[in-house]
Amino acid sequence: MKVYYCGREDCEKGHFFGPAVRSHQLIHFVLKGKGIYRTEYGEYEIKEGEAFLIRPGEVTYYRADLEEPWSYAWIAFDGDEAETLLERYYPDRRLPVCAMGETAAVSGWFEGLLGSFGSAEENRERVLGYFYLIMACLLRTGKGGVPVDEEGYFKRAVAFIRHNYSYPIQVSEIADYVGIDRTYLYRIFMRQAGVSPKQYLNRYRLEEAKEMLVQTEYRITEIAYSCGYHDSSSFCRHFQKETKTAPARYRRLNCYKKTEKMGENCGKNH
Known part of the structure; x- marks a missing residue:
């Protein structure tokens, strides 16, 4: 597994990106507010506590809400384990949205990830540690997009x-x-x-x-x-x-x- 880049932003009203394609797996974690996300399979309303996946090579577009613009953090990654990991949370390409179990924890772990990723002596193990902590906050979904991990x-x-x-x-x-x-x-x-x-x-x-x-x-x-x-x-x-x-x-x-x-x-x- 390799983490390529990560970031965090409080978006302005109506701020958008795309339509464009990305070269890595990219997940946006919505920490506050809401917006829309559009892929070839449809348009999705995304709100606080949800995370949307952008797959490499797919044309996507997303935009912050005009009244309650979102604040989100993102992480780009890839590697041999990526597909296996994503299969747990995004098994259906038509449902690129997944719930988060704990928004506050994700926000805190992103602070650690950003600090580790941008340090002069970047520690790969520490970066991956924060990455897996963040991913573990996603709620595994079934084909219908319903969390199945509660039990x-x-x-x-x-x-x-x-x-x-x-x-x-x-x-x-x-x-x-x-x-x-x-x-x-x-x-x-x-x-x-x-x-x-x-x-x-x-x-x-x-x-x-x-x-x-x-x-x-x-x-x-x-x-x-x-x-x-x-x-x-x-x-x-x-x-x-x-x-x-x-x-x-x-x-x-x-x-x-x-x-x-x-x-x-x-x-x-x-």
Whole structure:
């Protein structure tokens, strides 16, 4: 993969380019405002949070809106991996528009890319690093142009929670790991799980805590830290709010039920 050039511009009203052809793959990421993009397949209205692809050799034209002109950043690239990469996001040549999962992150990464690309000691690995971070913000589309990664994002976020719930992780860290912004992550969780990422994380921690209370003899403080709480009082407060009972009492009640059912000794309350 080779990045040839990149840039950023706040366009004037009605600013246009073309009709013209380009020699490399070129993607414009619309960070604010809107405009139109025209190819041989039709005309497309592009708005903030979308990115349009210009393929090499295609005659294209684009123009900023007359009322809300766009601000965009662009990146030109090519190489053996280019087509494989673009197939994920632009599988249909008739649909050269793709959604972005996080506009703010793209804007920040472009700042890093522009700084790295224009430096006296240009670092190819750093340039490519920013390039892949930016590309990872695009939402993979199907033949109908509909994002199909939502379930994948959700599963990736849940896996991150499952492996890291014992640490004091934040929702922003989950979003960063998945590669989308926290607003989009919130919408995904509300659609997929019916709760926010923060609620899901808290409930996951409490479910793990319940299991540890009944199945182990660890102290309440040890369980609290093991489930990502910074102290036992915070853990007890969350636990009681969710279950309407204190952790120690929950342990006694459920150990008693377990003993009755299985006829086994249960761990002492600590």
